[in-house]
Amino acid sequence: xxxxxxxxxxxxxxxxxxxxxxxxxxxxxxxxxxxxxxxxxxxxxxxxxxxxxxxxxxxxxxxxxxxxxxxxxxxxxxxxxxxxxxxxxxxxxxxxxxxxxxxxxxxxxxxxxxxxxxxxxxxxxxxxxxxxxxxxxxxxxxxxxxxxxxxxxxxxxxxxxxxxxxxxxxxxxxxxxxxxxxxxxxxxxxxxxxxxxxxxxxxxxxxxxxxxxxxxxxxxxxxxxxxxxxxxxxxxxx
Numbered sequence: 001x002x003x004x005x006x007x008x009x010x011x012x013x014x015x016x017x018x019x020x021x022x023x024x025x026x027x028x029x030x031x032x033x034x035x036x037x038x039x040x041x042x043x044x045x046x047x048x049x050x051x052x053x054x055x056x057x058x059x060x061x062x063x064x065x066x067x068x069x070x071x072x073x074x075x076x077x078x079x080x081x082x083x084x085x086x087x088x089x090x091x092x093x094x095x096x097x098x099x100x101x102x103x104x105x106x107x108x109x110x111x112x113x114x115x116x117x118x119x120x121x122x123x124x125x126x127x128x129x130x131x132x133x134x135x136x137x138x139x140x141x142x143x144x145x146x147x148x149x150x151x152x153x154x155x156x157x158x159x160x161x162x163x164x165x166x167x168x169x170x171x172x173x174x175x176x177x178x179x180x181x182x183x184x185x186x187x188x189x190x191x192x193x194x195x196x197x198x199x200x201x202x203x204x205x206x207x208x209x210x211x212x213x214x215x216x217x218x219x220x221x222x223x224x225x226x227x228x229x230x231x232x233x234x235x236x237x238x
Contacts, residue, residue: 001029003082004181005036007048008092010099018099021045022088022236029079033066033091037073037103050103057215060151064103065092068110070213093218096165110152113168117176122187134185142181145223147216154210154220160203167203168194170210170220177223180230188234195236201228 003025010018023040034052041048053059055074062073067081067089081089097105123132154170161167176195179185188195195201201224210220 001078001082002026002085003036003078004086004088005040006088006090007037007040007102008090009048009102011047013103020090027078029077029082031078032074032226033071033076033078033081033089034062036078037091048103049101058149060149060153060215063093063151063153063215065156066090070094070157072151072153072215075215094152095097096156096158096161097152105152107152109217110155110169110171111150112176113172114150116168117172117191118187119172119175119179121179121182121185122190123184127185137232138183141183142178144218145178145181147218148174148178149216150175151215153213153215157209157213159207159209160205164199164203166199168197168200170204173201173204173224173227174218174220177227180227181223182213188230192231192234195227196231201231204228 005023005025006020007023008018009021011023023044025036025039027036027039034055037048037050050064051061051072053061057072057075062070063070064073066076091103093099093103093105095111097107101107130190148171150171152171158170173195176191180191204221204224206221206225208221209217211222214220
């Protein structure tokens, strides 16, 4: 099958602005977009820059915008985005993050937001040397959120950033929900400054774009709304 990869290119050392370059390829429709990018880099232009690691949808490093939608290149088949010969498949870097080069973005702000919600268990109560037990329903309350691989797809897809660049973002709130909804955690008060803020959970407008693009099929918006309810419950007690 013949396709054309239209890749957004940008080299800060030589380019004043990003531009698109086309790379025709003969490729099996069952091949991955990551395979296609590796072919372009190996056979057509060795200067092409993109991130990749495990190649199995676990590390999240090769998230990018493919055919207008945030996806993992290692989980997207050519036939998923190219239904006929000579289809032009646009490939762009994630949105709302500064581009370092080509398809690579600067993730500093993304991970600063992630760290700001204290994404770890907080509980200073003594467990007397034993495990803190949970019932199956208590575990189920946060199980969905544990699948996050911090790929940044939800961050890129969220339209809130178009008018509020200070929003902490869906990935950070999801990471907070992992612990806020955990019956063993006692750290919501430590996270309130970030979460209970106009740029925290309340900035979410329930567009559900984060949920639609999540490669792990996490109900991101549902977890954000659950965090909102938990914050409301705690505030009602005061």
